[in-house]
Amino acid sequence: MAYKPNMQKTKTPVTEQEPAVRARNFKEVCLGYTEAEAMNEATRCLNCSTRPCVSGCPVSVRIPDFLAKIREGDFIGAYAIIRGTNSLPAVSGRVCPQERQCESKCVRGKKDEPVAIGRLERFCADYAMNHPDEAPKTEKPASNGHKVAVIGAGPAGLTCAGDLAKLGYEVTIFEAFHTAGGVLMYGIPEFRLPKAIVQHEIDGLKALGVNIMTNMVIGRVLSIDEIMSDGYEAVFVGSGAGLPRFMGIEGEGLVGVYSANEFLTRTNLMKAYLDEYDTPIKHGKVVAVVGGGNVAMDSARSAMRLGAEKVYIIYRRSMEELPARKEEVHHAIEEGIEFMLLTNPVKVTGSEDGRVTGIKCVKMQLGEPDASGRRSPSVIEGSEFDLDVDTVIMALGTSPNPLIHRTAPDIEADRRGCLIVNEETNRTTKVGVYAGGDAVTGAATVILAMGAGKKAAASIDDYLSGKNAD
Numbered sequence: 001m002a003y004k005p006n007m008q009k010t011k012t013p014v015t016e017q018e019p020a021v022r023a024r025n026f027k028e029v030c031l032g033y034t035e036a037e038a039m040n041e042a043t044r045c046l047n048c049s050t051r052p053c054v055s056g057c058p059v060s061v062r063i064p065d066f067l068a069k070i071r072e073g074d075f076i077g078a079y080a081i082i083r084g085t086n087s088l089p090a091v092s093g094r095v096c097p098q099e100r101q102c103e104s105k106c107v108r109g110k111k112d113e114p115v116a117i118g119r120l121e122r123f124c125a126d127y128a129m130n131h132p133d134e135a136p137k138t139e140k141p142a143s144n145g146h147k148v149a150v151i152g153a154g155p156a157g158l159t160c161a162g163d164l165a166k167l168g169y170e171v172t173i174f175e176a177f178h179t180a181g182g183v184l185m186y187g188i189p190e191f192r193l194p195k196a197i198v199q200h201e202i203d204g205l206k207a208l209g210v211n212i213m214t215n216m217v218i219g220r221v222l223s224i225d226e227i228m229s230d231g232y233e234a235v236f237v238g239s240g241a242g243l244p245r246f247m248g249i250e251g252e253g254l255v256g257v258y259s260a261n262e263f264l265t266r267t268n269l270m271k272a273y274l275d276e277y278d279t280p281i282k283h284g285k286v287v288a289v290v291g292g293g294n295v296a297m298d299s300a301r302s303a304m305r306l307g308a309e310k311v312y313i314i315y316r317r318s319m320e321e322l323p324a325r326k327e328e329v330h331h332a333i334e335e336g337i338e339f340m341l342l343t344n345p346v347k348v349t350g351s352e353d354g355r356v357t358g359i360k361c362v363k364m365q366l367g368e369p370d371a372s373g374r375r376s377p378s379v380i381e382g383s384e385f386d387l388d389v390d391t392v393i394m395a396l397g398t399s400p401n402p403l404i405h406r407t408a409p410d411i412e413a414d415r416r417g418c419l420i421v422n423e424e425t426n427r428t429t430k431v432g433v434y435a436g437g438d439a440v441t442g443a444a445t446v447i448l449a450m451g452a453g454k455k456a457a458a459s460i461d462d463y464l465s466g467k468n469a470d
């Protein structure tokens with residue numbers, strides 16, 4: 001019988017924790033689709049012959065094909081299709097900015113809401129995780145005798161390691177922190193991405209034979225040259241962009257001012273949200289978060305869950321320019337975060353004993369779009385005002401940590417500290433050394449980091465199997 005799509009205009013709703021309840025706990029906000037909900041949503045797909053959604057996916061997941069499997073009730077088959085090109089579907093289904101990628105190209109989105117591709121991807125990954133007996137078994141491939149080192153266990157490094165391990169390479173990941181996962185573990189909070197899910201993916205890599213060495217800060221404990229002289233024939237650098245930026249305004253050294261990275265690392269990795277962990281972190285009562293990206297939303301929503309009575313997001317442009325994912329902004333508003341838009345801090349004020357007491361801000365206005373199409377904000381004269389806060393979190397973006405480049409000067413970086421690579425192969429300026437993810441692009445997205453790890457793994461395989469001298 002010919003397939004007849006379901007023309008329901010809106011996405012099948014998904015169950016979420018109530019805003020007032022979830023704003024005080026760290027459990028996952030979105031509870032995911034049931035089997036019936038997933039099958040209903042998958043029938044909203046038109047099965048377009050041109051497959052525009054696939055072109056919107058940075059790792060080209062065969063979206064209409066996995067949706068067809070869901071419609072048939074073959075959830076493991078759907079999962080296998082996704083896994084063919086995406087090694088961390090439980091992660092990307094939760095955190096990818098789908099509204100700017102696959103879902104922005106979905107034909108259903110022209111008139112109605114697009115198909116909820118992200119929620120369906122998450123559904124398949126969770127189904128496979130919860131039904132291990134049905135899921136295909138991971139088997140360690142026979143070794144091809146070549147050793148490759150990966151620096152950094154974030155999505156770029158994990159993807160590169162996984163792809164190489166499947167080809168028989170002996171892969172060791174050197175990770176600076178005591179836990180693998182990169183931003184997935186230390187940055188994105190538990191309520192958006194449960195750590196057990198990230199750990200499940202990491203365990204899958206270990207089952208493929210990937211060796212993960214933690215507490216190994218490359219550039220301090222070992223240099224890249226030392227790694228290479230230890231028998232590793234190629235190296236992939238996926239060291240991310242963990243160096244926080246500050247505004248350079250007066251008062252940023254006061255007690256109670258955090259970079260978002262430090263605040264989120266203490267919350268997530270050092271488990272500040274669990275009473276049994278005595279993590280040193282201030283549980284602010286009135287918190288100002290400066291910035292408008294995902295990191296700012298995560299910081300604000302974490303501060304609320306740690307017990308704040310009031311949390312402000314201070315952002316110098318308007319709602320329209322806010323770079324965070326739409327869903328995160330929507331959730332933050334529902335949870336009671338107050339957005340102070342077109343506002344910019346000029347000073348953090350403090351008490352005599354050096355603790356934050358407030359933040360001085362000015363109001364901003366947006367001018368005409370410049371050559372890049374962005375409207376630049378400018379200060380409205382005489383608009384200065386004070387806000388009483390006891391904690392300030394700076395979420396202004398990050399740059400690559402300079403350690404790798406400083407300790408391996410033959411790996412060139414640009415003036416922002418991003419490692420320079422050949423776009424075709426992801427090879428750096430040093431033979432045998434490849435790089436990808438935030439270390440190359442600056443702060444970007446999980447799926448782009450995964451895409452770069454994948455591309456580099458293919459290039460390393462070409463290099464070591466003699467297909468390509470580069």
Ligand SMILES: Cc1cc2nc3c(=O)[nH]c(=O)nc-3n(C[C@H](O)[C@H](O)[C@H](O)COP(=O)(O)OP(=O)(O)OC[C@H]3O[C@@H](n4cnc5c(N)ncnc54)[C@H](O)[C@@H]3O)c2cc1C
Binds near residue numbers: 152437
């Ligand atoms: C709070 C927050 C929220 C975010 N939310 C989203 C989101 O919703 N959606 C999305 O797509 N993206 C999001 N991002 C961005 C995304 O997480 C990153 O783009 C992605 O993690 C980059 O992957 P990566 O592997 O390049 O680097 P990372 O994830 O940063 O991993 C790098 C790893 O390298 C290790 N390392 C660094 N230096 C060394 C060294 N010298 N030796 C050994 N190891 C080293 C680090 O400890 C880390 O584990 C968010 C980022 C943050 C901070």
Ligand code: SF4
Binds near residue numbers: 045108
């Ligand atoms: S564009 Fe949308 S409707 Fe068309 S195949 Fe992709 S998911 Fe289905």
